[in-house]
Amino acid sequence: MSKRLAVLLGAVAMPVVAAPAVAQSTTADPTQAEAADDTDGVADVIVTARRRAENAQKVPAALSVVGGALIDQSYTVNTQGLTTLIPSLNYSSANPRNTAFTIRGLGSSVVAVSQANDGLEPGVGFYVDQVYHARPATAAFDFADLEQVEELRGPQGTLFGKNTTAGALNITTRSPTFTQEGFAELSYGSYNLVQAKGWVSGPITDSIAYRLSAVSTRRDGVIDNIRTGRDTNTLGTQAVRGQLLFKPDDAIQMRVIADFTNFQAYCCGQVYLRTGTSLRAASRQFGGPAGLAAQFGYTPASTNAYDRVTDIDGPLGVDTNEGGVSAITDWNLGFATLTSVSAWRFWNWDAENDRDYTGLPIQSSQHIPSRQDQYSQELRLASNGTGPISYVVGLYGFRQRIVGRPISIYGPAAARYLIGTTTGTNNTAVPANLLDGYGQDGRTDFRSRSYAAFGEVNWRIVPTVTATLGLRYTQEDKDGYYNTTVSGGPATTSAALINARLGVLRPQSYDAHDSDGSLSGRGNIAWQPTENTMAYASYARGFKSGGINMSGLPLDNSNRPVLATAVVRPERNETYEVGIKNTLFDRRLIVNIDGFYTKVHDFQATVVENSLTQTVQLRGYLSNIPEVTVKGIEADVTAVLLPGLSARTNFAYSDGEYSNYPAGPCPLEVQTAATTQCSLTGRRLASLPHFALTAGLDYTRPVGTGAVFVHVDTASRSGYNGDPSLSRFTYIRGYNLTNANIGYRFADGLEVIVWARNLLDADYIQNLTIQAGNSGLILGSPSDPRTIGGTIRFRM
16 A cells, blocks of 8 residues: 555655546557458447546547547648548647637637737647646647547536636547557658657566657748748657656556657748728728838739748747646546646747738837746546446646747838828828837736636436536636837937827736636436437536736727726636437447537627727727627548448538627728727627538558558538638638548558648638738738658557
């Protein structure tokens, strides 16, 4: 017993804190559709969605699972790649910091709730080995050596560490093994893509095993900068993960994990997409004979985004990394298993952007060097056995600090472009160099603390009917400090010119505090009429904590920050769901269907109004809107069609709308010189396609002493609006992305593969941006062109 206590106390006593923990289980090959031999059907998929190892077909909830073998076979190395396999997951990233993903259209989109705002939390929980990652930016890094990914849809919180309203991505890496094994992979492809992956695992002693995993990716840029002659949007990532598994006996084990990921690249630029028009004066719009481009004699490098060329003249580059240490301890007490997960993580960010995205020297530099540290601790007790009552109860603690330094510097073309030739009521002439060298420097400091108690009980009322009730109480406390100063530019005593310059950048300083407690939970009833069919219905009430606006506030008539706008209230989410799961034809066909209806109160979005702020003019700022609703149907089908031939398809239909949004930002086409508000009530929710479909095919056929294998996956999404103002100029058309590979597996484990990413060379826009200043210039991130390459892979 002393040996067990030493292991458990060692985990809890680490100077870190935790996220959810589950005993690691040995699962069937998790490709879901891979048949072991001619008589087998779809392999069982073991998930930990309810904090215990269960067959996915027995879990009464909507979820999608991507196994490690499918991840390897499809060359999925990051969260963006998962969207090709999971239709209800949407991903958007202008750069690693401004990364966001949504489930069923909810969460936090880059355009609607900027992830550069450190005072806000995502609506989709991102967990790796049961540790919550607080900053969505860390989801942009490459994966290394994954066991599987579970996408859990709807509010999570009664079982997961941090409370989230939209859902969670539960990612599990492969655990150390007590048998020696290894894997190595080297790929080369178009644009000088070089990727190396590998892992090795085995015993150190009879009770200690290790695992070491790594991945490195580099690629030339896919956008040509014709001004500098340098390709932009390169890739340069490295990730390493080391693990130790301590297992002194069958009752207790501790898994210690340390990881580090680095991203350095000449990235991330966007290209000209289109020019929109507004009701502003012709001289304040980008296009037209009297427009800003004509005034500077400027012509974009190309007006076809899929030429993938730019002429940006400002500095560009990303230098970011993240890592941490965690300890997961499971102690089988007989009647229950006690789990502790302790973790410390960090994230460093620095990047420079040319935020005007043109060859004009408007903004010469913008970046926000940041550092985040987070600590978490979770203790959980989960019942063992197969009795009529099972339960999970736990405590969770989390705290983080994010320190940032917002920097912006303007160039010689900024005054003409952003202010014009005259300003003020007296039409004071604006010197061309008024903003040259003018800039902002500052400091932000955000701290949050979260504590929760949670539990969930399952009661098998009769052998075929089980009821579930889960509750969670969360207490959140947040503090934010924001301070910026301005300096530079030519000296002037003109009040009109000083005010014009302050209209571009103005110093601000404020402190804010938010404290909130919330009760959330869910109820579920599951009916299993046969061994192979289960139907369920559920209600969940989720809670996404409030935040503090750490990107600056509207100003009052005395040019002071309006503190009433500093705090963003929590979101309250109600989700109703029904579903049915079927395992048919001796496990050769799995068909799962669910329908849902979600209502979100106090949705966090941009608001334009002055009833609270009493500002000089209406201003847009981050706040809450009364209500958003989303409803839809989802289906997952997996089948073994013939010996060695398997297929899968996943479908999602979603209808989301701003059901009550009375004071939103106006679409570009109706904007005037003054900032105005527009009702968006009844309009479609931004960044949510109506339809999304993913499908895949795997075929293996013995040839000689080895086997030939073919893999194809494809994803289609209908069009959607890429900006919350819902302008007709910010609509993103639907697209299809298809990837494929073919290879030969030798008897000794060696594989030789030829692959293609974006096989059909589809052109589509991944995300878009309205240029700052609302000139009408719309920028976009075009899809990567077709990439063809080869891989050599060896398993030991």
